[in-house]
Amino acid sequence: MAKLNADPNFVFSKAEELKAFRDMLLIRRFEERCGQMYGEGLIAGFCHLYIGQEAVVVGMQMTIGEGDQVITAYRDHGHALMAGMAPKAVLAELTGRMAGASKGKGGSMHIFAPGQGFYGGHGIVGAQASLGTGLAFANKYRGNDRVCLTYFGDGASNQGQVYESFNMAKIWDLPVIYVIENNHYGMGTSIERASANLNLSQRGLSFNIPGEQVDAMDVRAVRAAGAKAVEYARSGKGPFILEMLTYRYRGHSMSDPAKYRPREEVEKVKNEHDPINRSRARILEDGHATEADIKLIEMEIKEIVAEAVDFAKANPVPDASELHTDVYA
Numbered sequence: 001m002a003k004l005n006a007d008p009n010f011v012f013s014k015a016e017e018l019k020a021f022r023d024m025l026l027i028r029r030f031e032e033r034c035g036q037m038y039g040e041g042l043i044a045g046f047c048h049l050y051i052g053q054e055a056v057v058v059g060m061q062m063t064i065g066e067g068d069q070v071i072t073a074y075r076d077h078g079h080a081l082m083a084g085m086a087p088k089a090v091l092a093e094l095t096g097r098m099a100g101a102s103k104g105k106g107g108s109m110h111i112f113a114p115g116q117g118f119y120g121g122h123g124i125v126g127a128q129a130s131l132g133t134g135l136a137f138a139n140k141y142r143g144n145d146r147v148c149l150t151y152f153g154d155g156a157s158n159q160g161q162v163y164e165s166f167n168m169a170k171i172w173d174l175p176v177i178y179v180i181e182n183n184h185y186g187m188g189t190s191i192e193r194a195s196a197n198l199n200l201s202q203r204g205l206s207f208n209i210p211g212e213q214v215d216a217m218d219v220r221a222v223r224a225a226g227a228k229a230v231e232y233a234r235s236g237k238g239p240f241i242l243e244m245l246t247y248r249y250r251g252h253s254m255s256d257p258a259k260y261r262p263r264e265e266v267e268k269v270k271n272e273h274d275p276i277n278r279s280r281a282r283i284l285e286d287g288h289a290t291e292a293d294i295k296l297i298e299m300e301i302k303e304i305v306a307e308a309v310d311f312a313k314a315n316p317v318p319d320a321s322e323l324h325t326d327v328y329a
Contacts, residue, residue, distance in 0.1 A: 012220055014288045020062070020219045021279040022297055024054040028276060029305050030087060034077065034094060034108075037309070038254045043094050046123075047108045048075040050237040052179070052249040055183055055275035057082045059222025060149055063230045069117050071132040073149035074109035075181075075248075076121025079151065083118035085111070087096045087308040098317035103326065104318050126152060126159030133165040136176035136239075147175040157200050163207075166239070170207045173238035178204070178228045180241065181216070183248040188260045201243035209239050214233025216244035217273040247273070305320065 012020070031049045038047045050057075053075075064070075072079045080090050085101060088190040093100030094108050101113050112120040113290040119135060122128040132150025134150040139146040156162060157180055180200045184191050191198060193216050201211030210232075224242065239322045251258035258266075283289050289297075 012223075016062070016198070016288075017279065017283055017286070017288050018297075020055075020058050020223075021276065021283060022327055023058045023061075023082060024219065024276045025074060025281060025298065025301050026087070026304065027058070027081060027186045029301050030091075030308070031080065033248070033305050033309060034091070035254065037095070042313070043108065044096065045107050045109075046074065047094070047254045048252065049248070049250045049254070050075055050078040052269070052274075053181060053183060053216070053244075053246045054078060055186070055219040055222050055279075056179070056216045056244045056246055057151075059216075059219040060179060060226045062223050063226035064147065064149060064189070067146045069115065069119055069132075069135045069139075069146065069148040070151070071119040071128045071135065071148065072121055073153060073156065074121050075153075076109065076111050079121070080111045080113065080118055083113060084116045085113050085118065087304055088311040089113075091308040091312040092315050095307055097312055098318050098322075099315045101310070105326065115153055115188045116300075126156035126162050129156065129159070129162045129165045129329065130205050132178075133169050133174060133176055134231045136169065136174035136233075137172065137173050140172060142249055145175075147177060148231055149177050149179055151179045151181055153186060154180060154182040154184065154191050154200060155189075156181075157203060158195060159187075163203075166204050166207045166209055169239040170204075170209050173236060175233040175236075177226075177233055178209075178239060178241045180243045181246055182243055184245050185208060185252065185261070187252045188256065188258075190260070198244070201241055202299070204239070206240045209241055211241035211243060213243045213245060216246040217275045218230060218270075219279060274298070 031051045035049055037043045057078045059241050070083055089101045093102055093111055096104040098104055101111050109121050109123045129152050132148050135148040182200055186194055201213045211227055215221045225242055229242050232240045
């Protein structure tokens with residue numbers, strides 16, 4: 001059964017601060033290398049990078065325990081890593097190799113590892129909202145104390161199936177937390193041009209679902225809000241909505257040059273609100289580590305990512321006979 005100390009009035013311990021920094025840095029360096037490999041032709045198809053949004057999944061993962069579930073959209077590499085999947089398995093999947101989490105058949109948008117509580121990236125916009133609600137229904141039906149973190153973006157928040165899911169989740173008081181990753185741009189369209197109500201945390205009010213906006217460029221704020229929401233859902237009160245105010249530095253996907261945003265806007269967020277830089281500054285200010293210690297963490301992460309790259313490159317692609325396997329459960 002999942003366990004959680006849900007008191008949101010916490011202060012990060014030294015170990016928690018360092019772990020959060022390390023995890024965010026792992027996602028950042030992993031995604032940067034994915035971008036390079038896409039340019040080299042080693043990753044094919046669609047590829048959506050999580051650079052800038054790392055604090056969301058790192059902070060939320062700190063609030064759940066063994067047996068809890070995570071489901072998300074196609075920007076899923078960071079979620080897969082934080083669910084406990086090995087970087088080698090994730091990168092092998094991205095490059096279509098046999099050692100990938102789905103034997104190279106899912107690729108970037110459809111990583112899947114239910115054994116680790118990760119029920120996938122999903123390529124259909126908003127589809128995971130219904131599936132995550134279904135996972136929460138299964139938890140309620142079985143009488144366990146598990147919760148499901150269901151991630152989707154600001155663009156998906158306008159999809160009809162999201163509201164059908166909200167309605168059913170509240171009717172049955174299902175243990176689901178809807179995590180809206182609002183990076184302000186759905187594909188190439190600013191949220192101001194696509195949403196009548198810009199406060200997405202209020203989207204559940206007509207269903208009596210509470211919500212909260214979170215500064216998701218601060219991993220501590222994510223952890224605090226996430227702990228509160230998880231405890232609410234786990235205690236039987238039903239669904240909760242968290243709107244994570246975050247930002248993606250790259251385009252919507254690798255094929256998107258992101259010319260719809262002024263460069264000054266992106267640079268301002270990087271310079272003033274970057275979640276990794278904020279964590280790094282706190283660590284040094286609080287005396288949790290020295291510059292030399294930080295360098296060692298950076299070197300360790302660099303080596304982990306490099307090993308994953310070498311592993312993926314050396315791994316064979318699936319044999320043609322694999323085309324007809326794993327079609328049905």
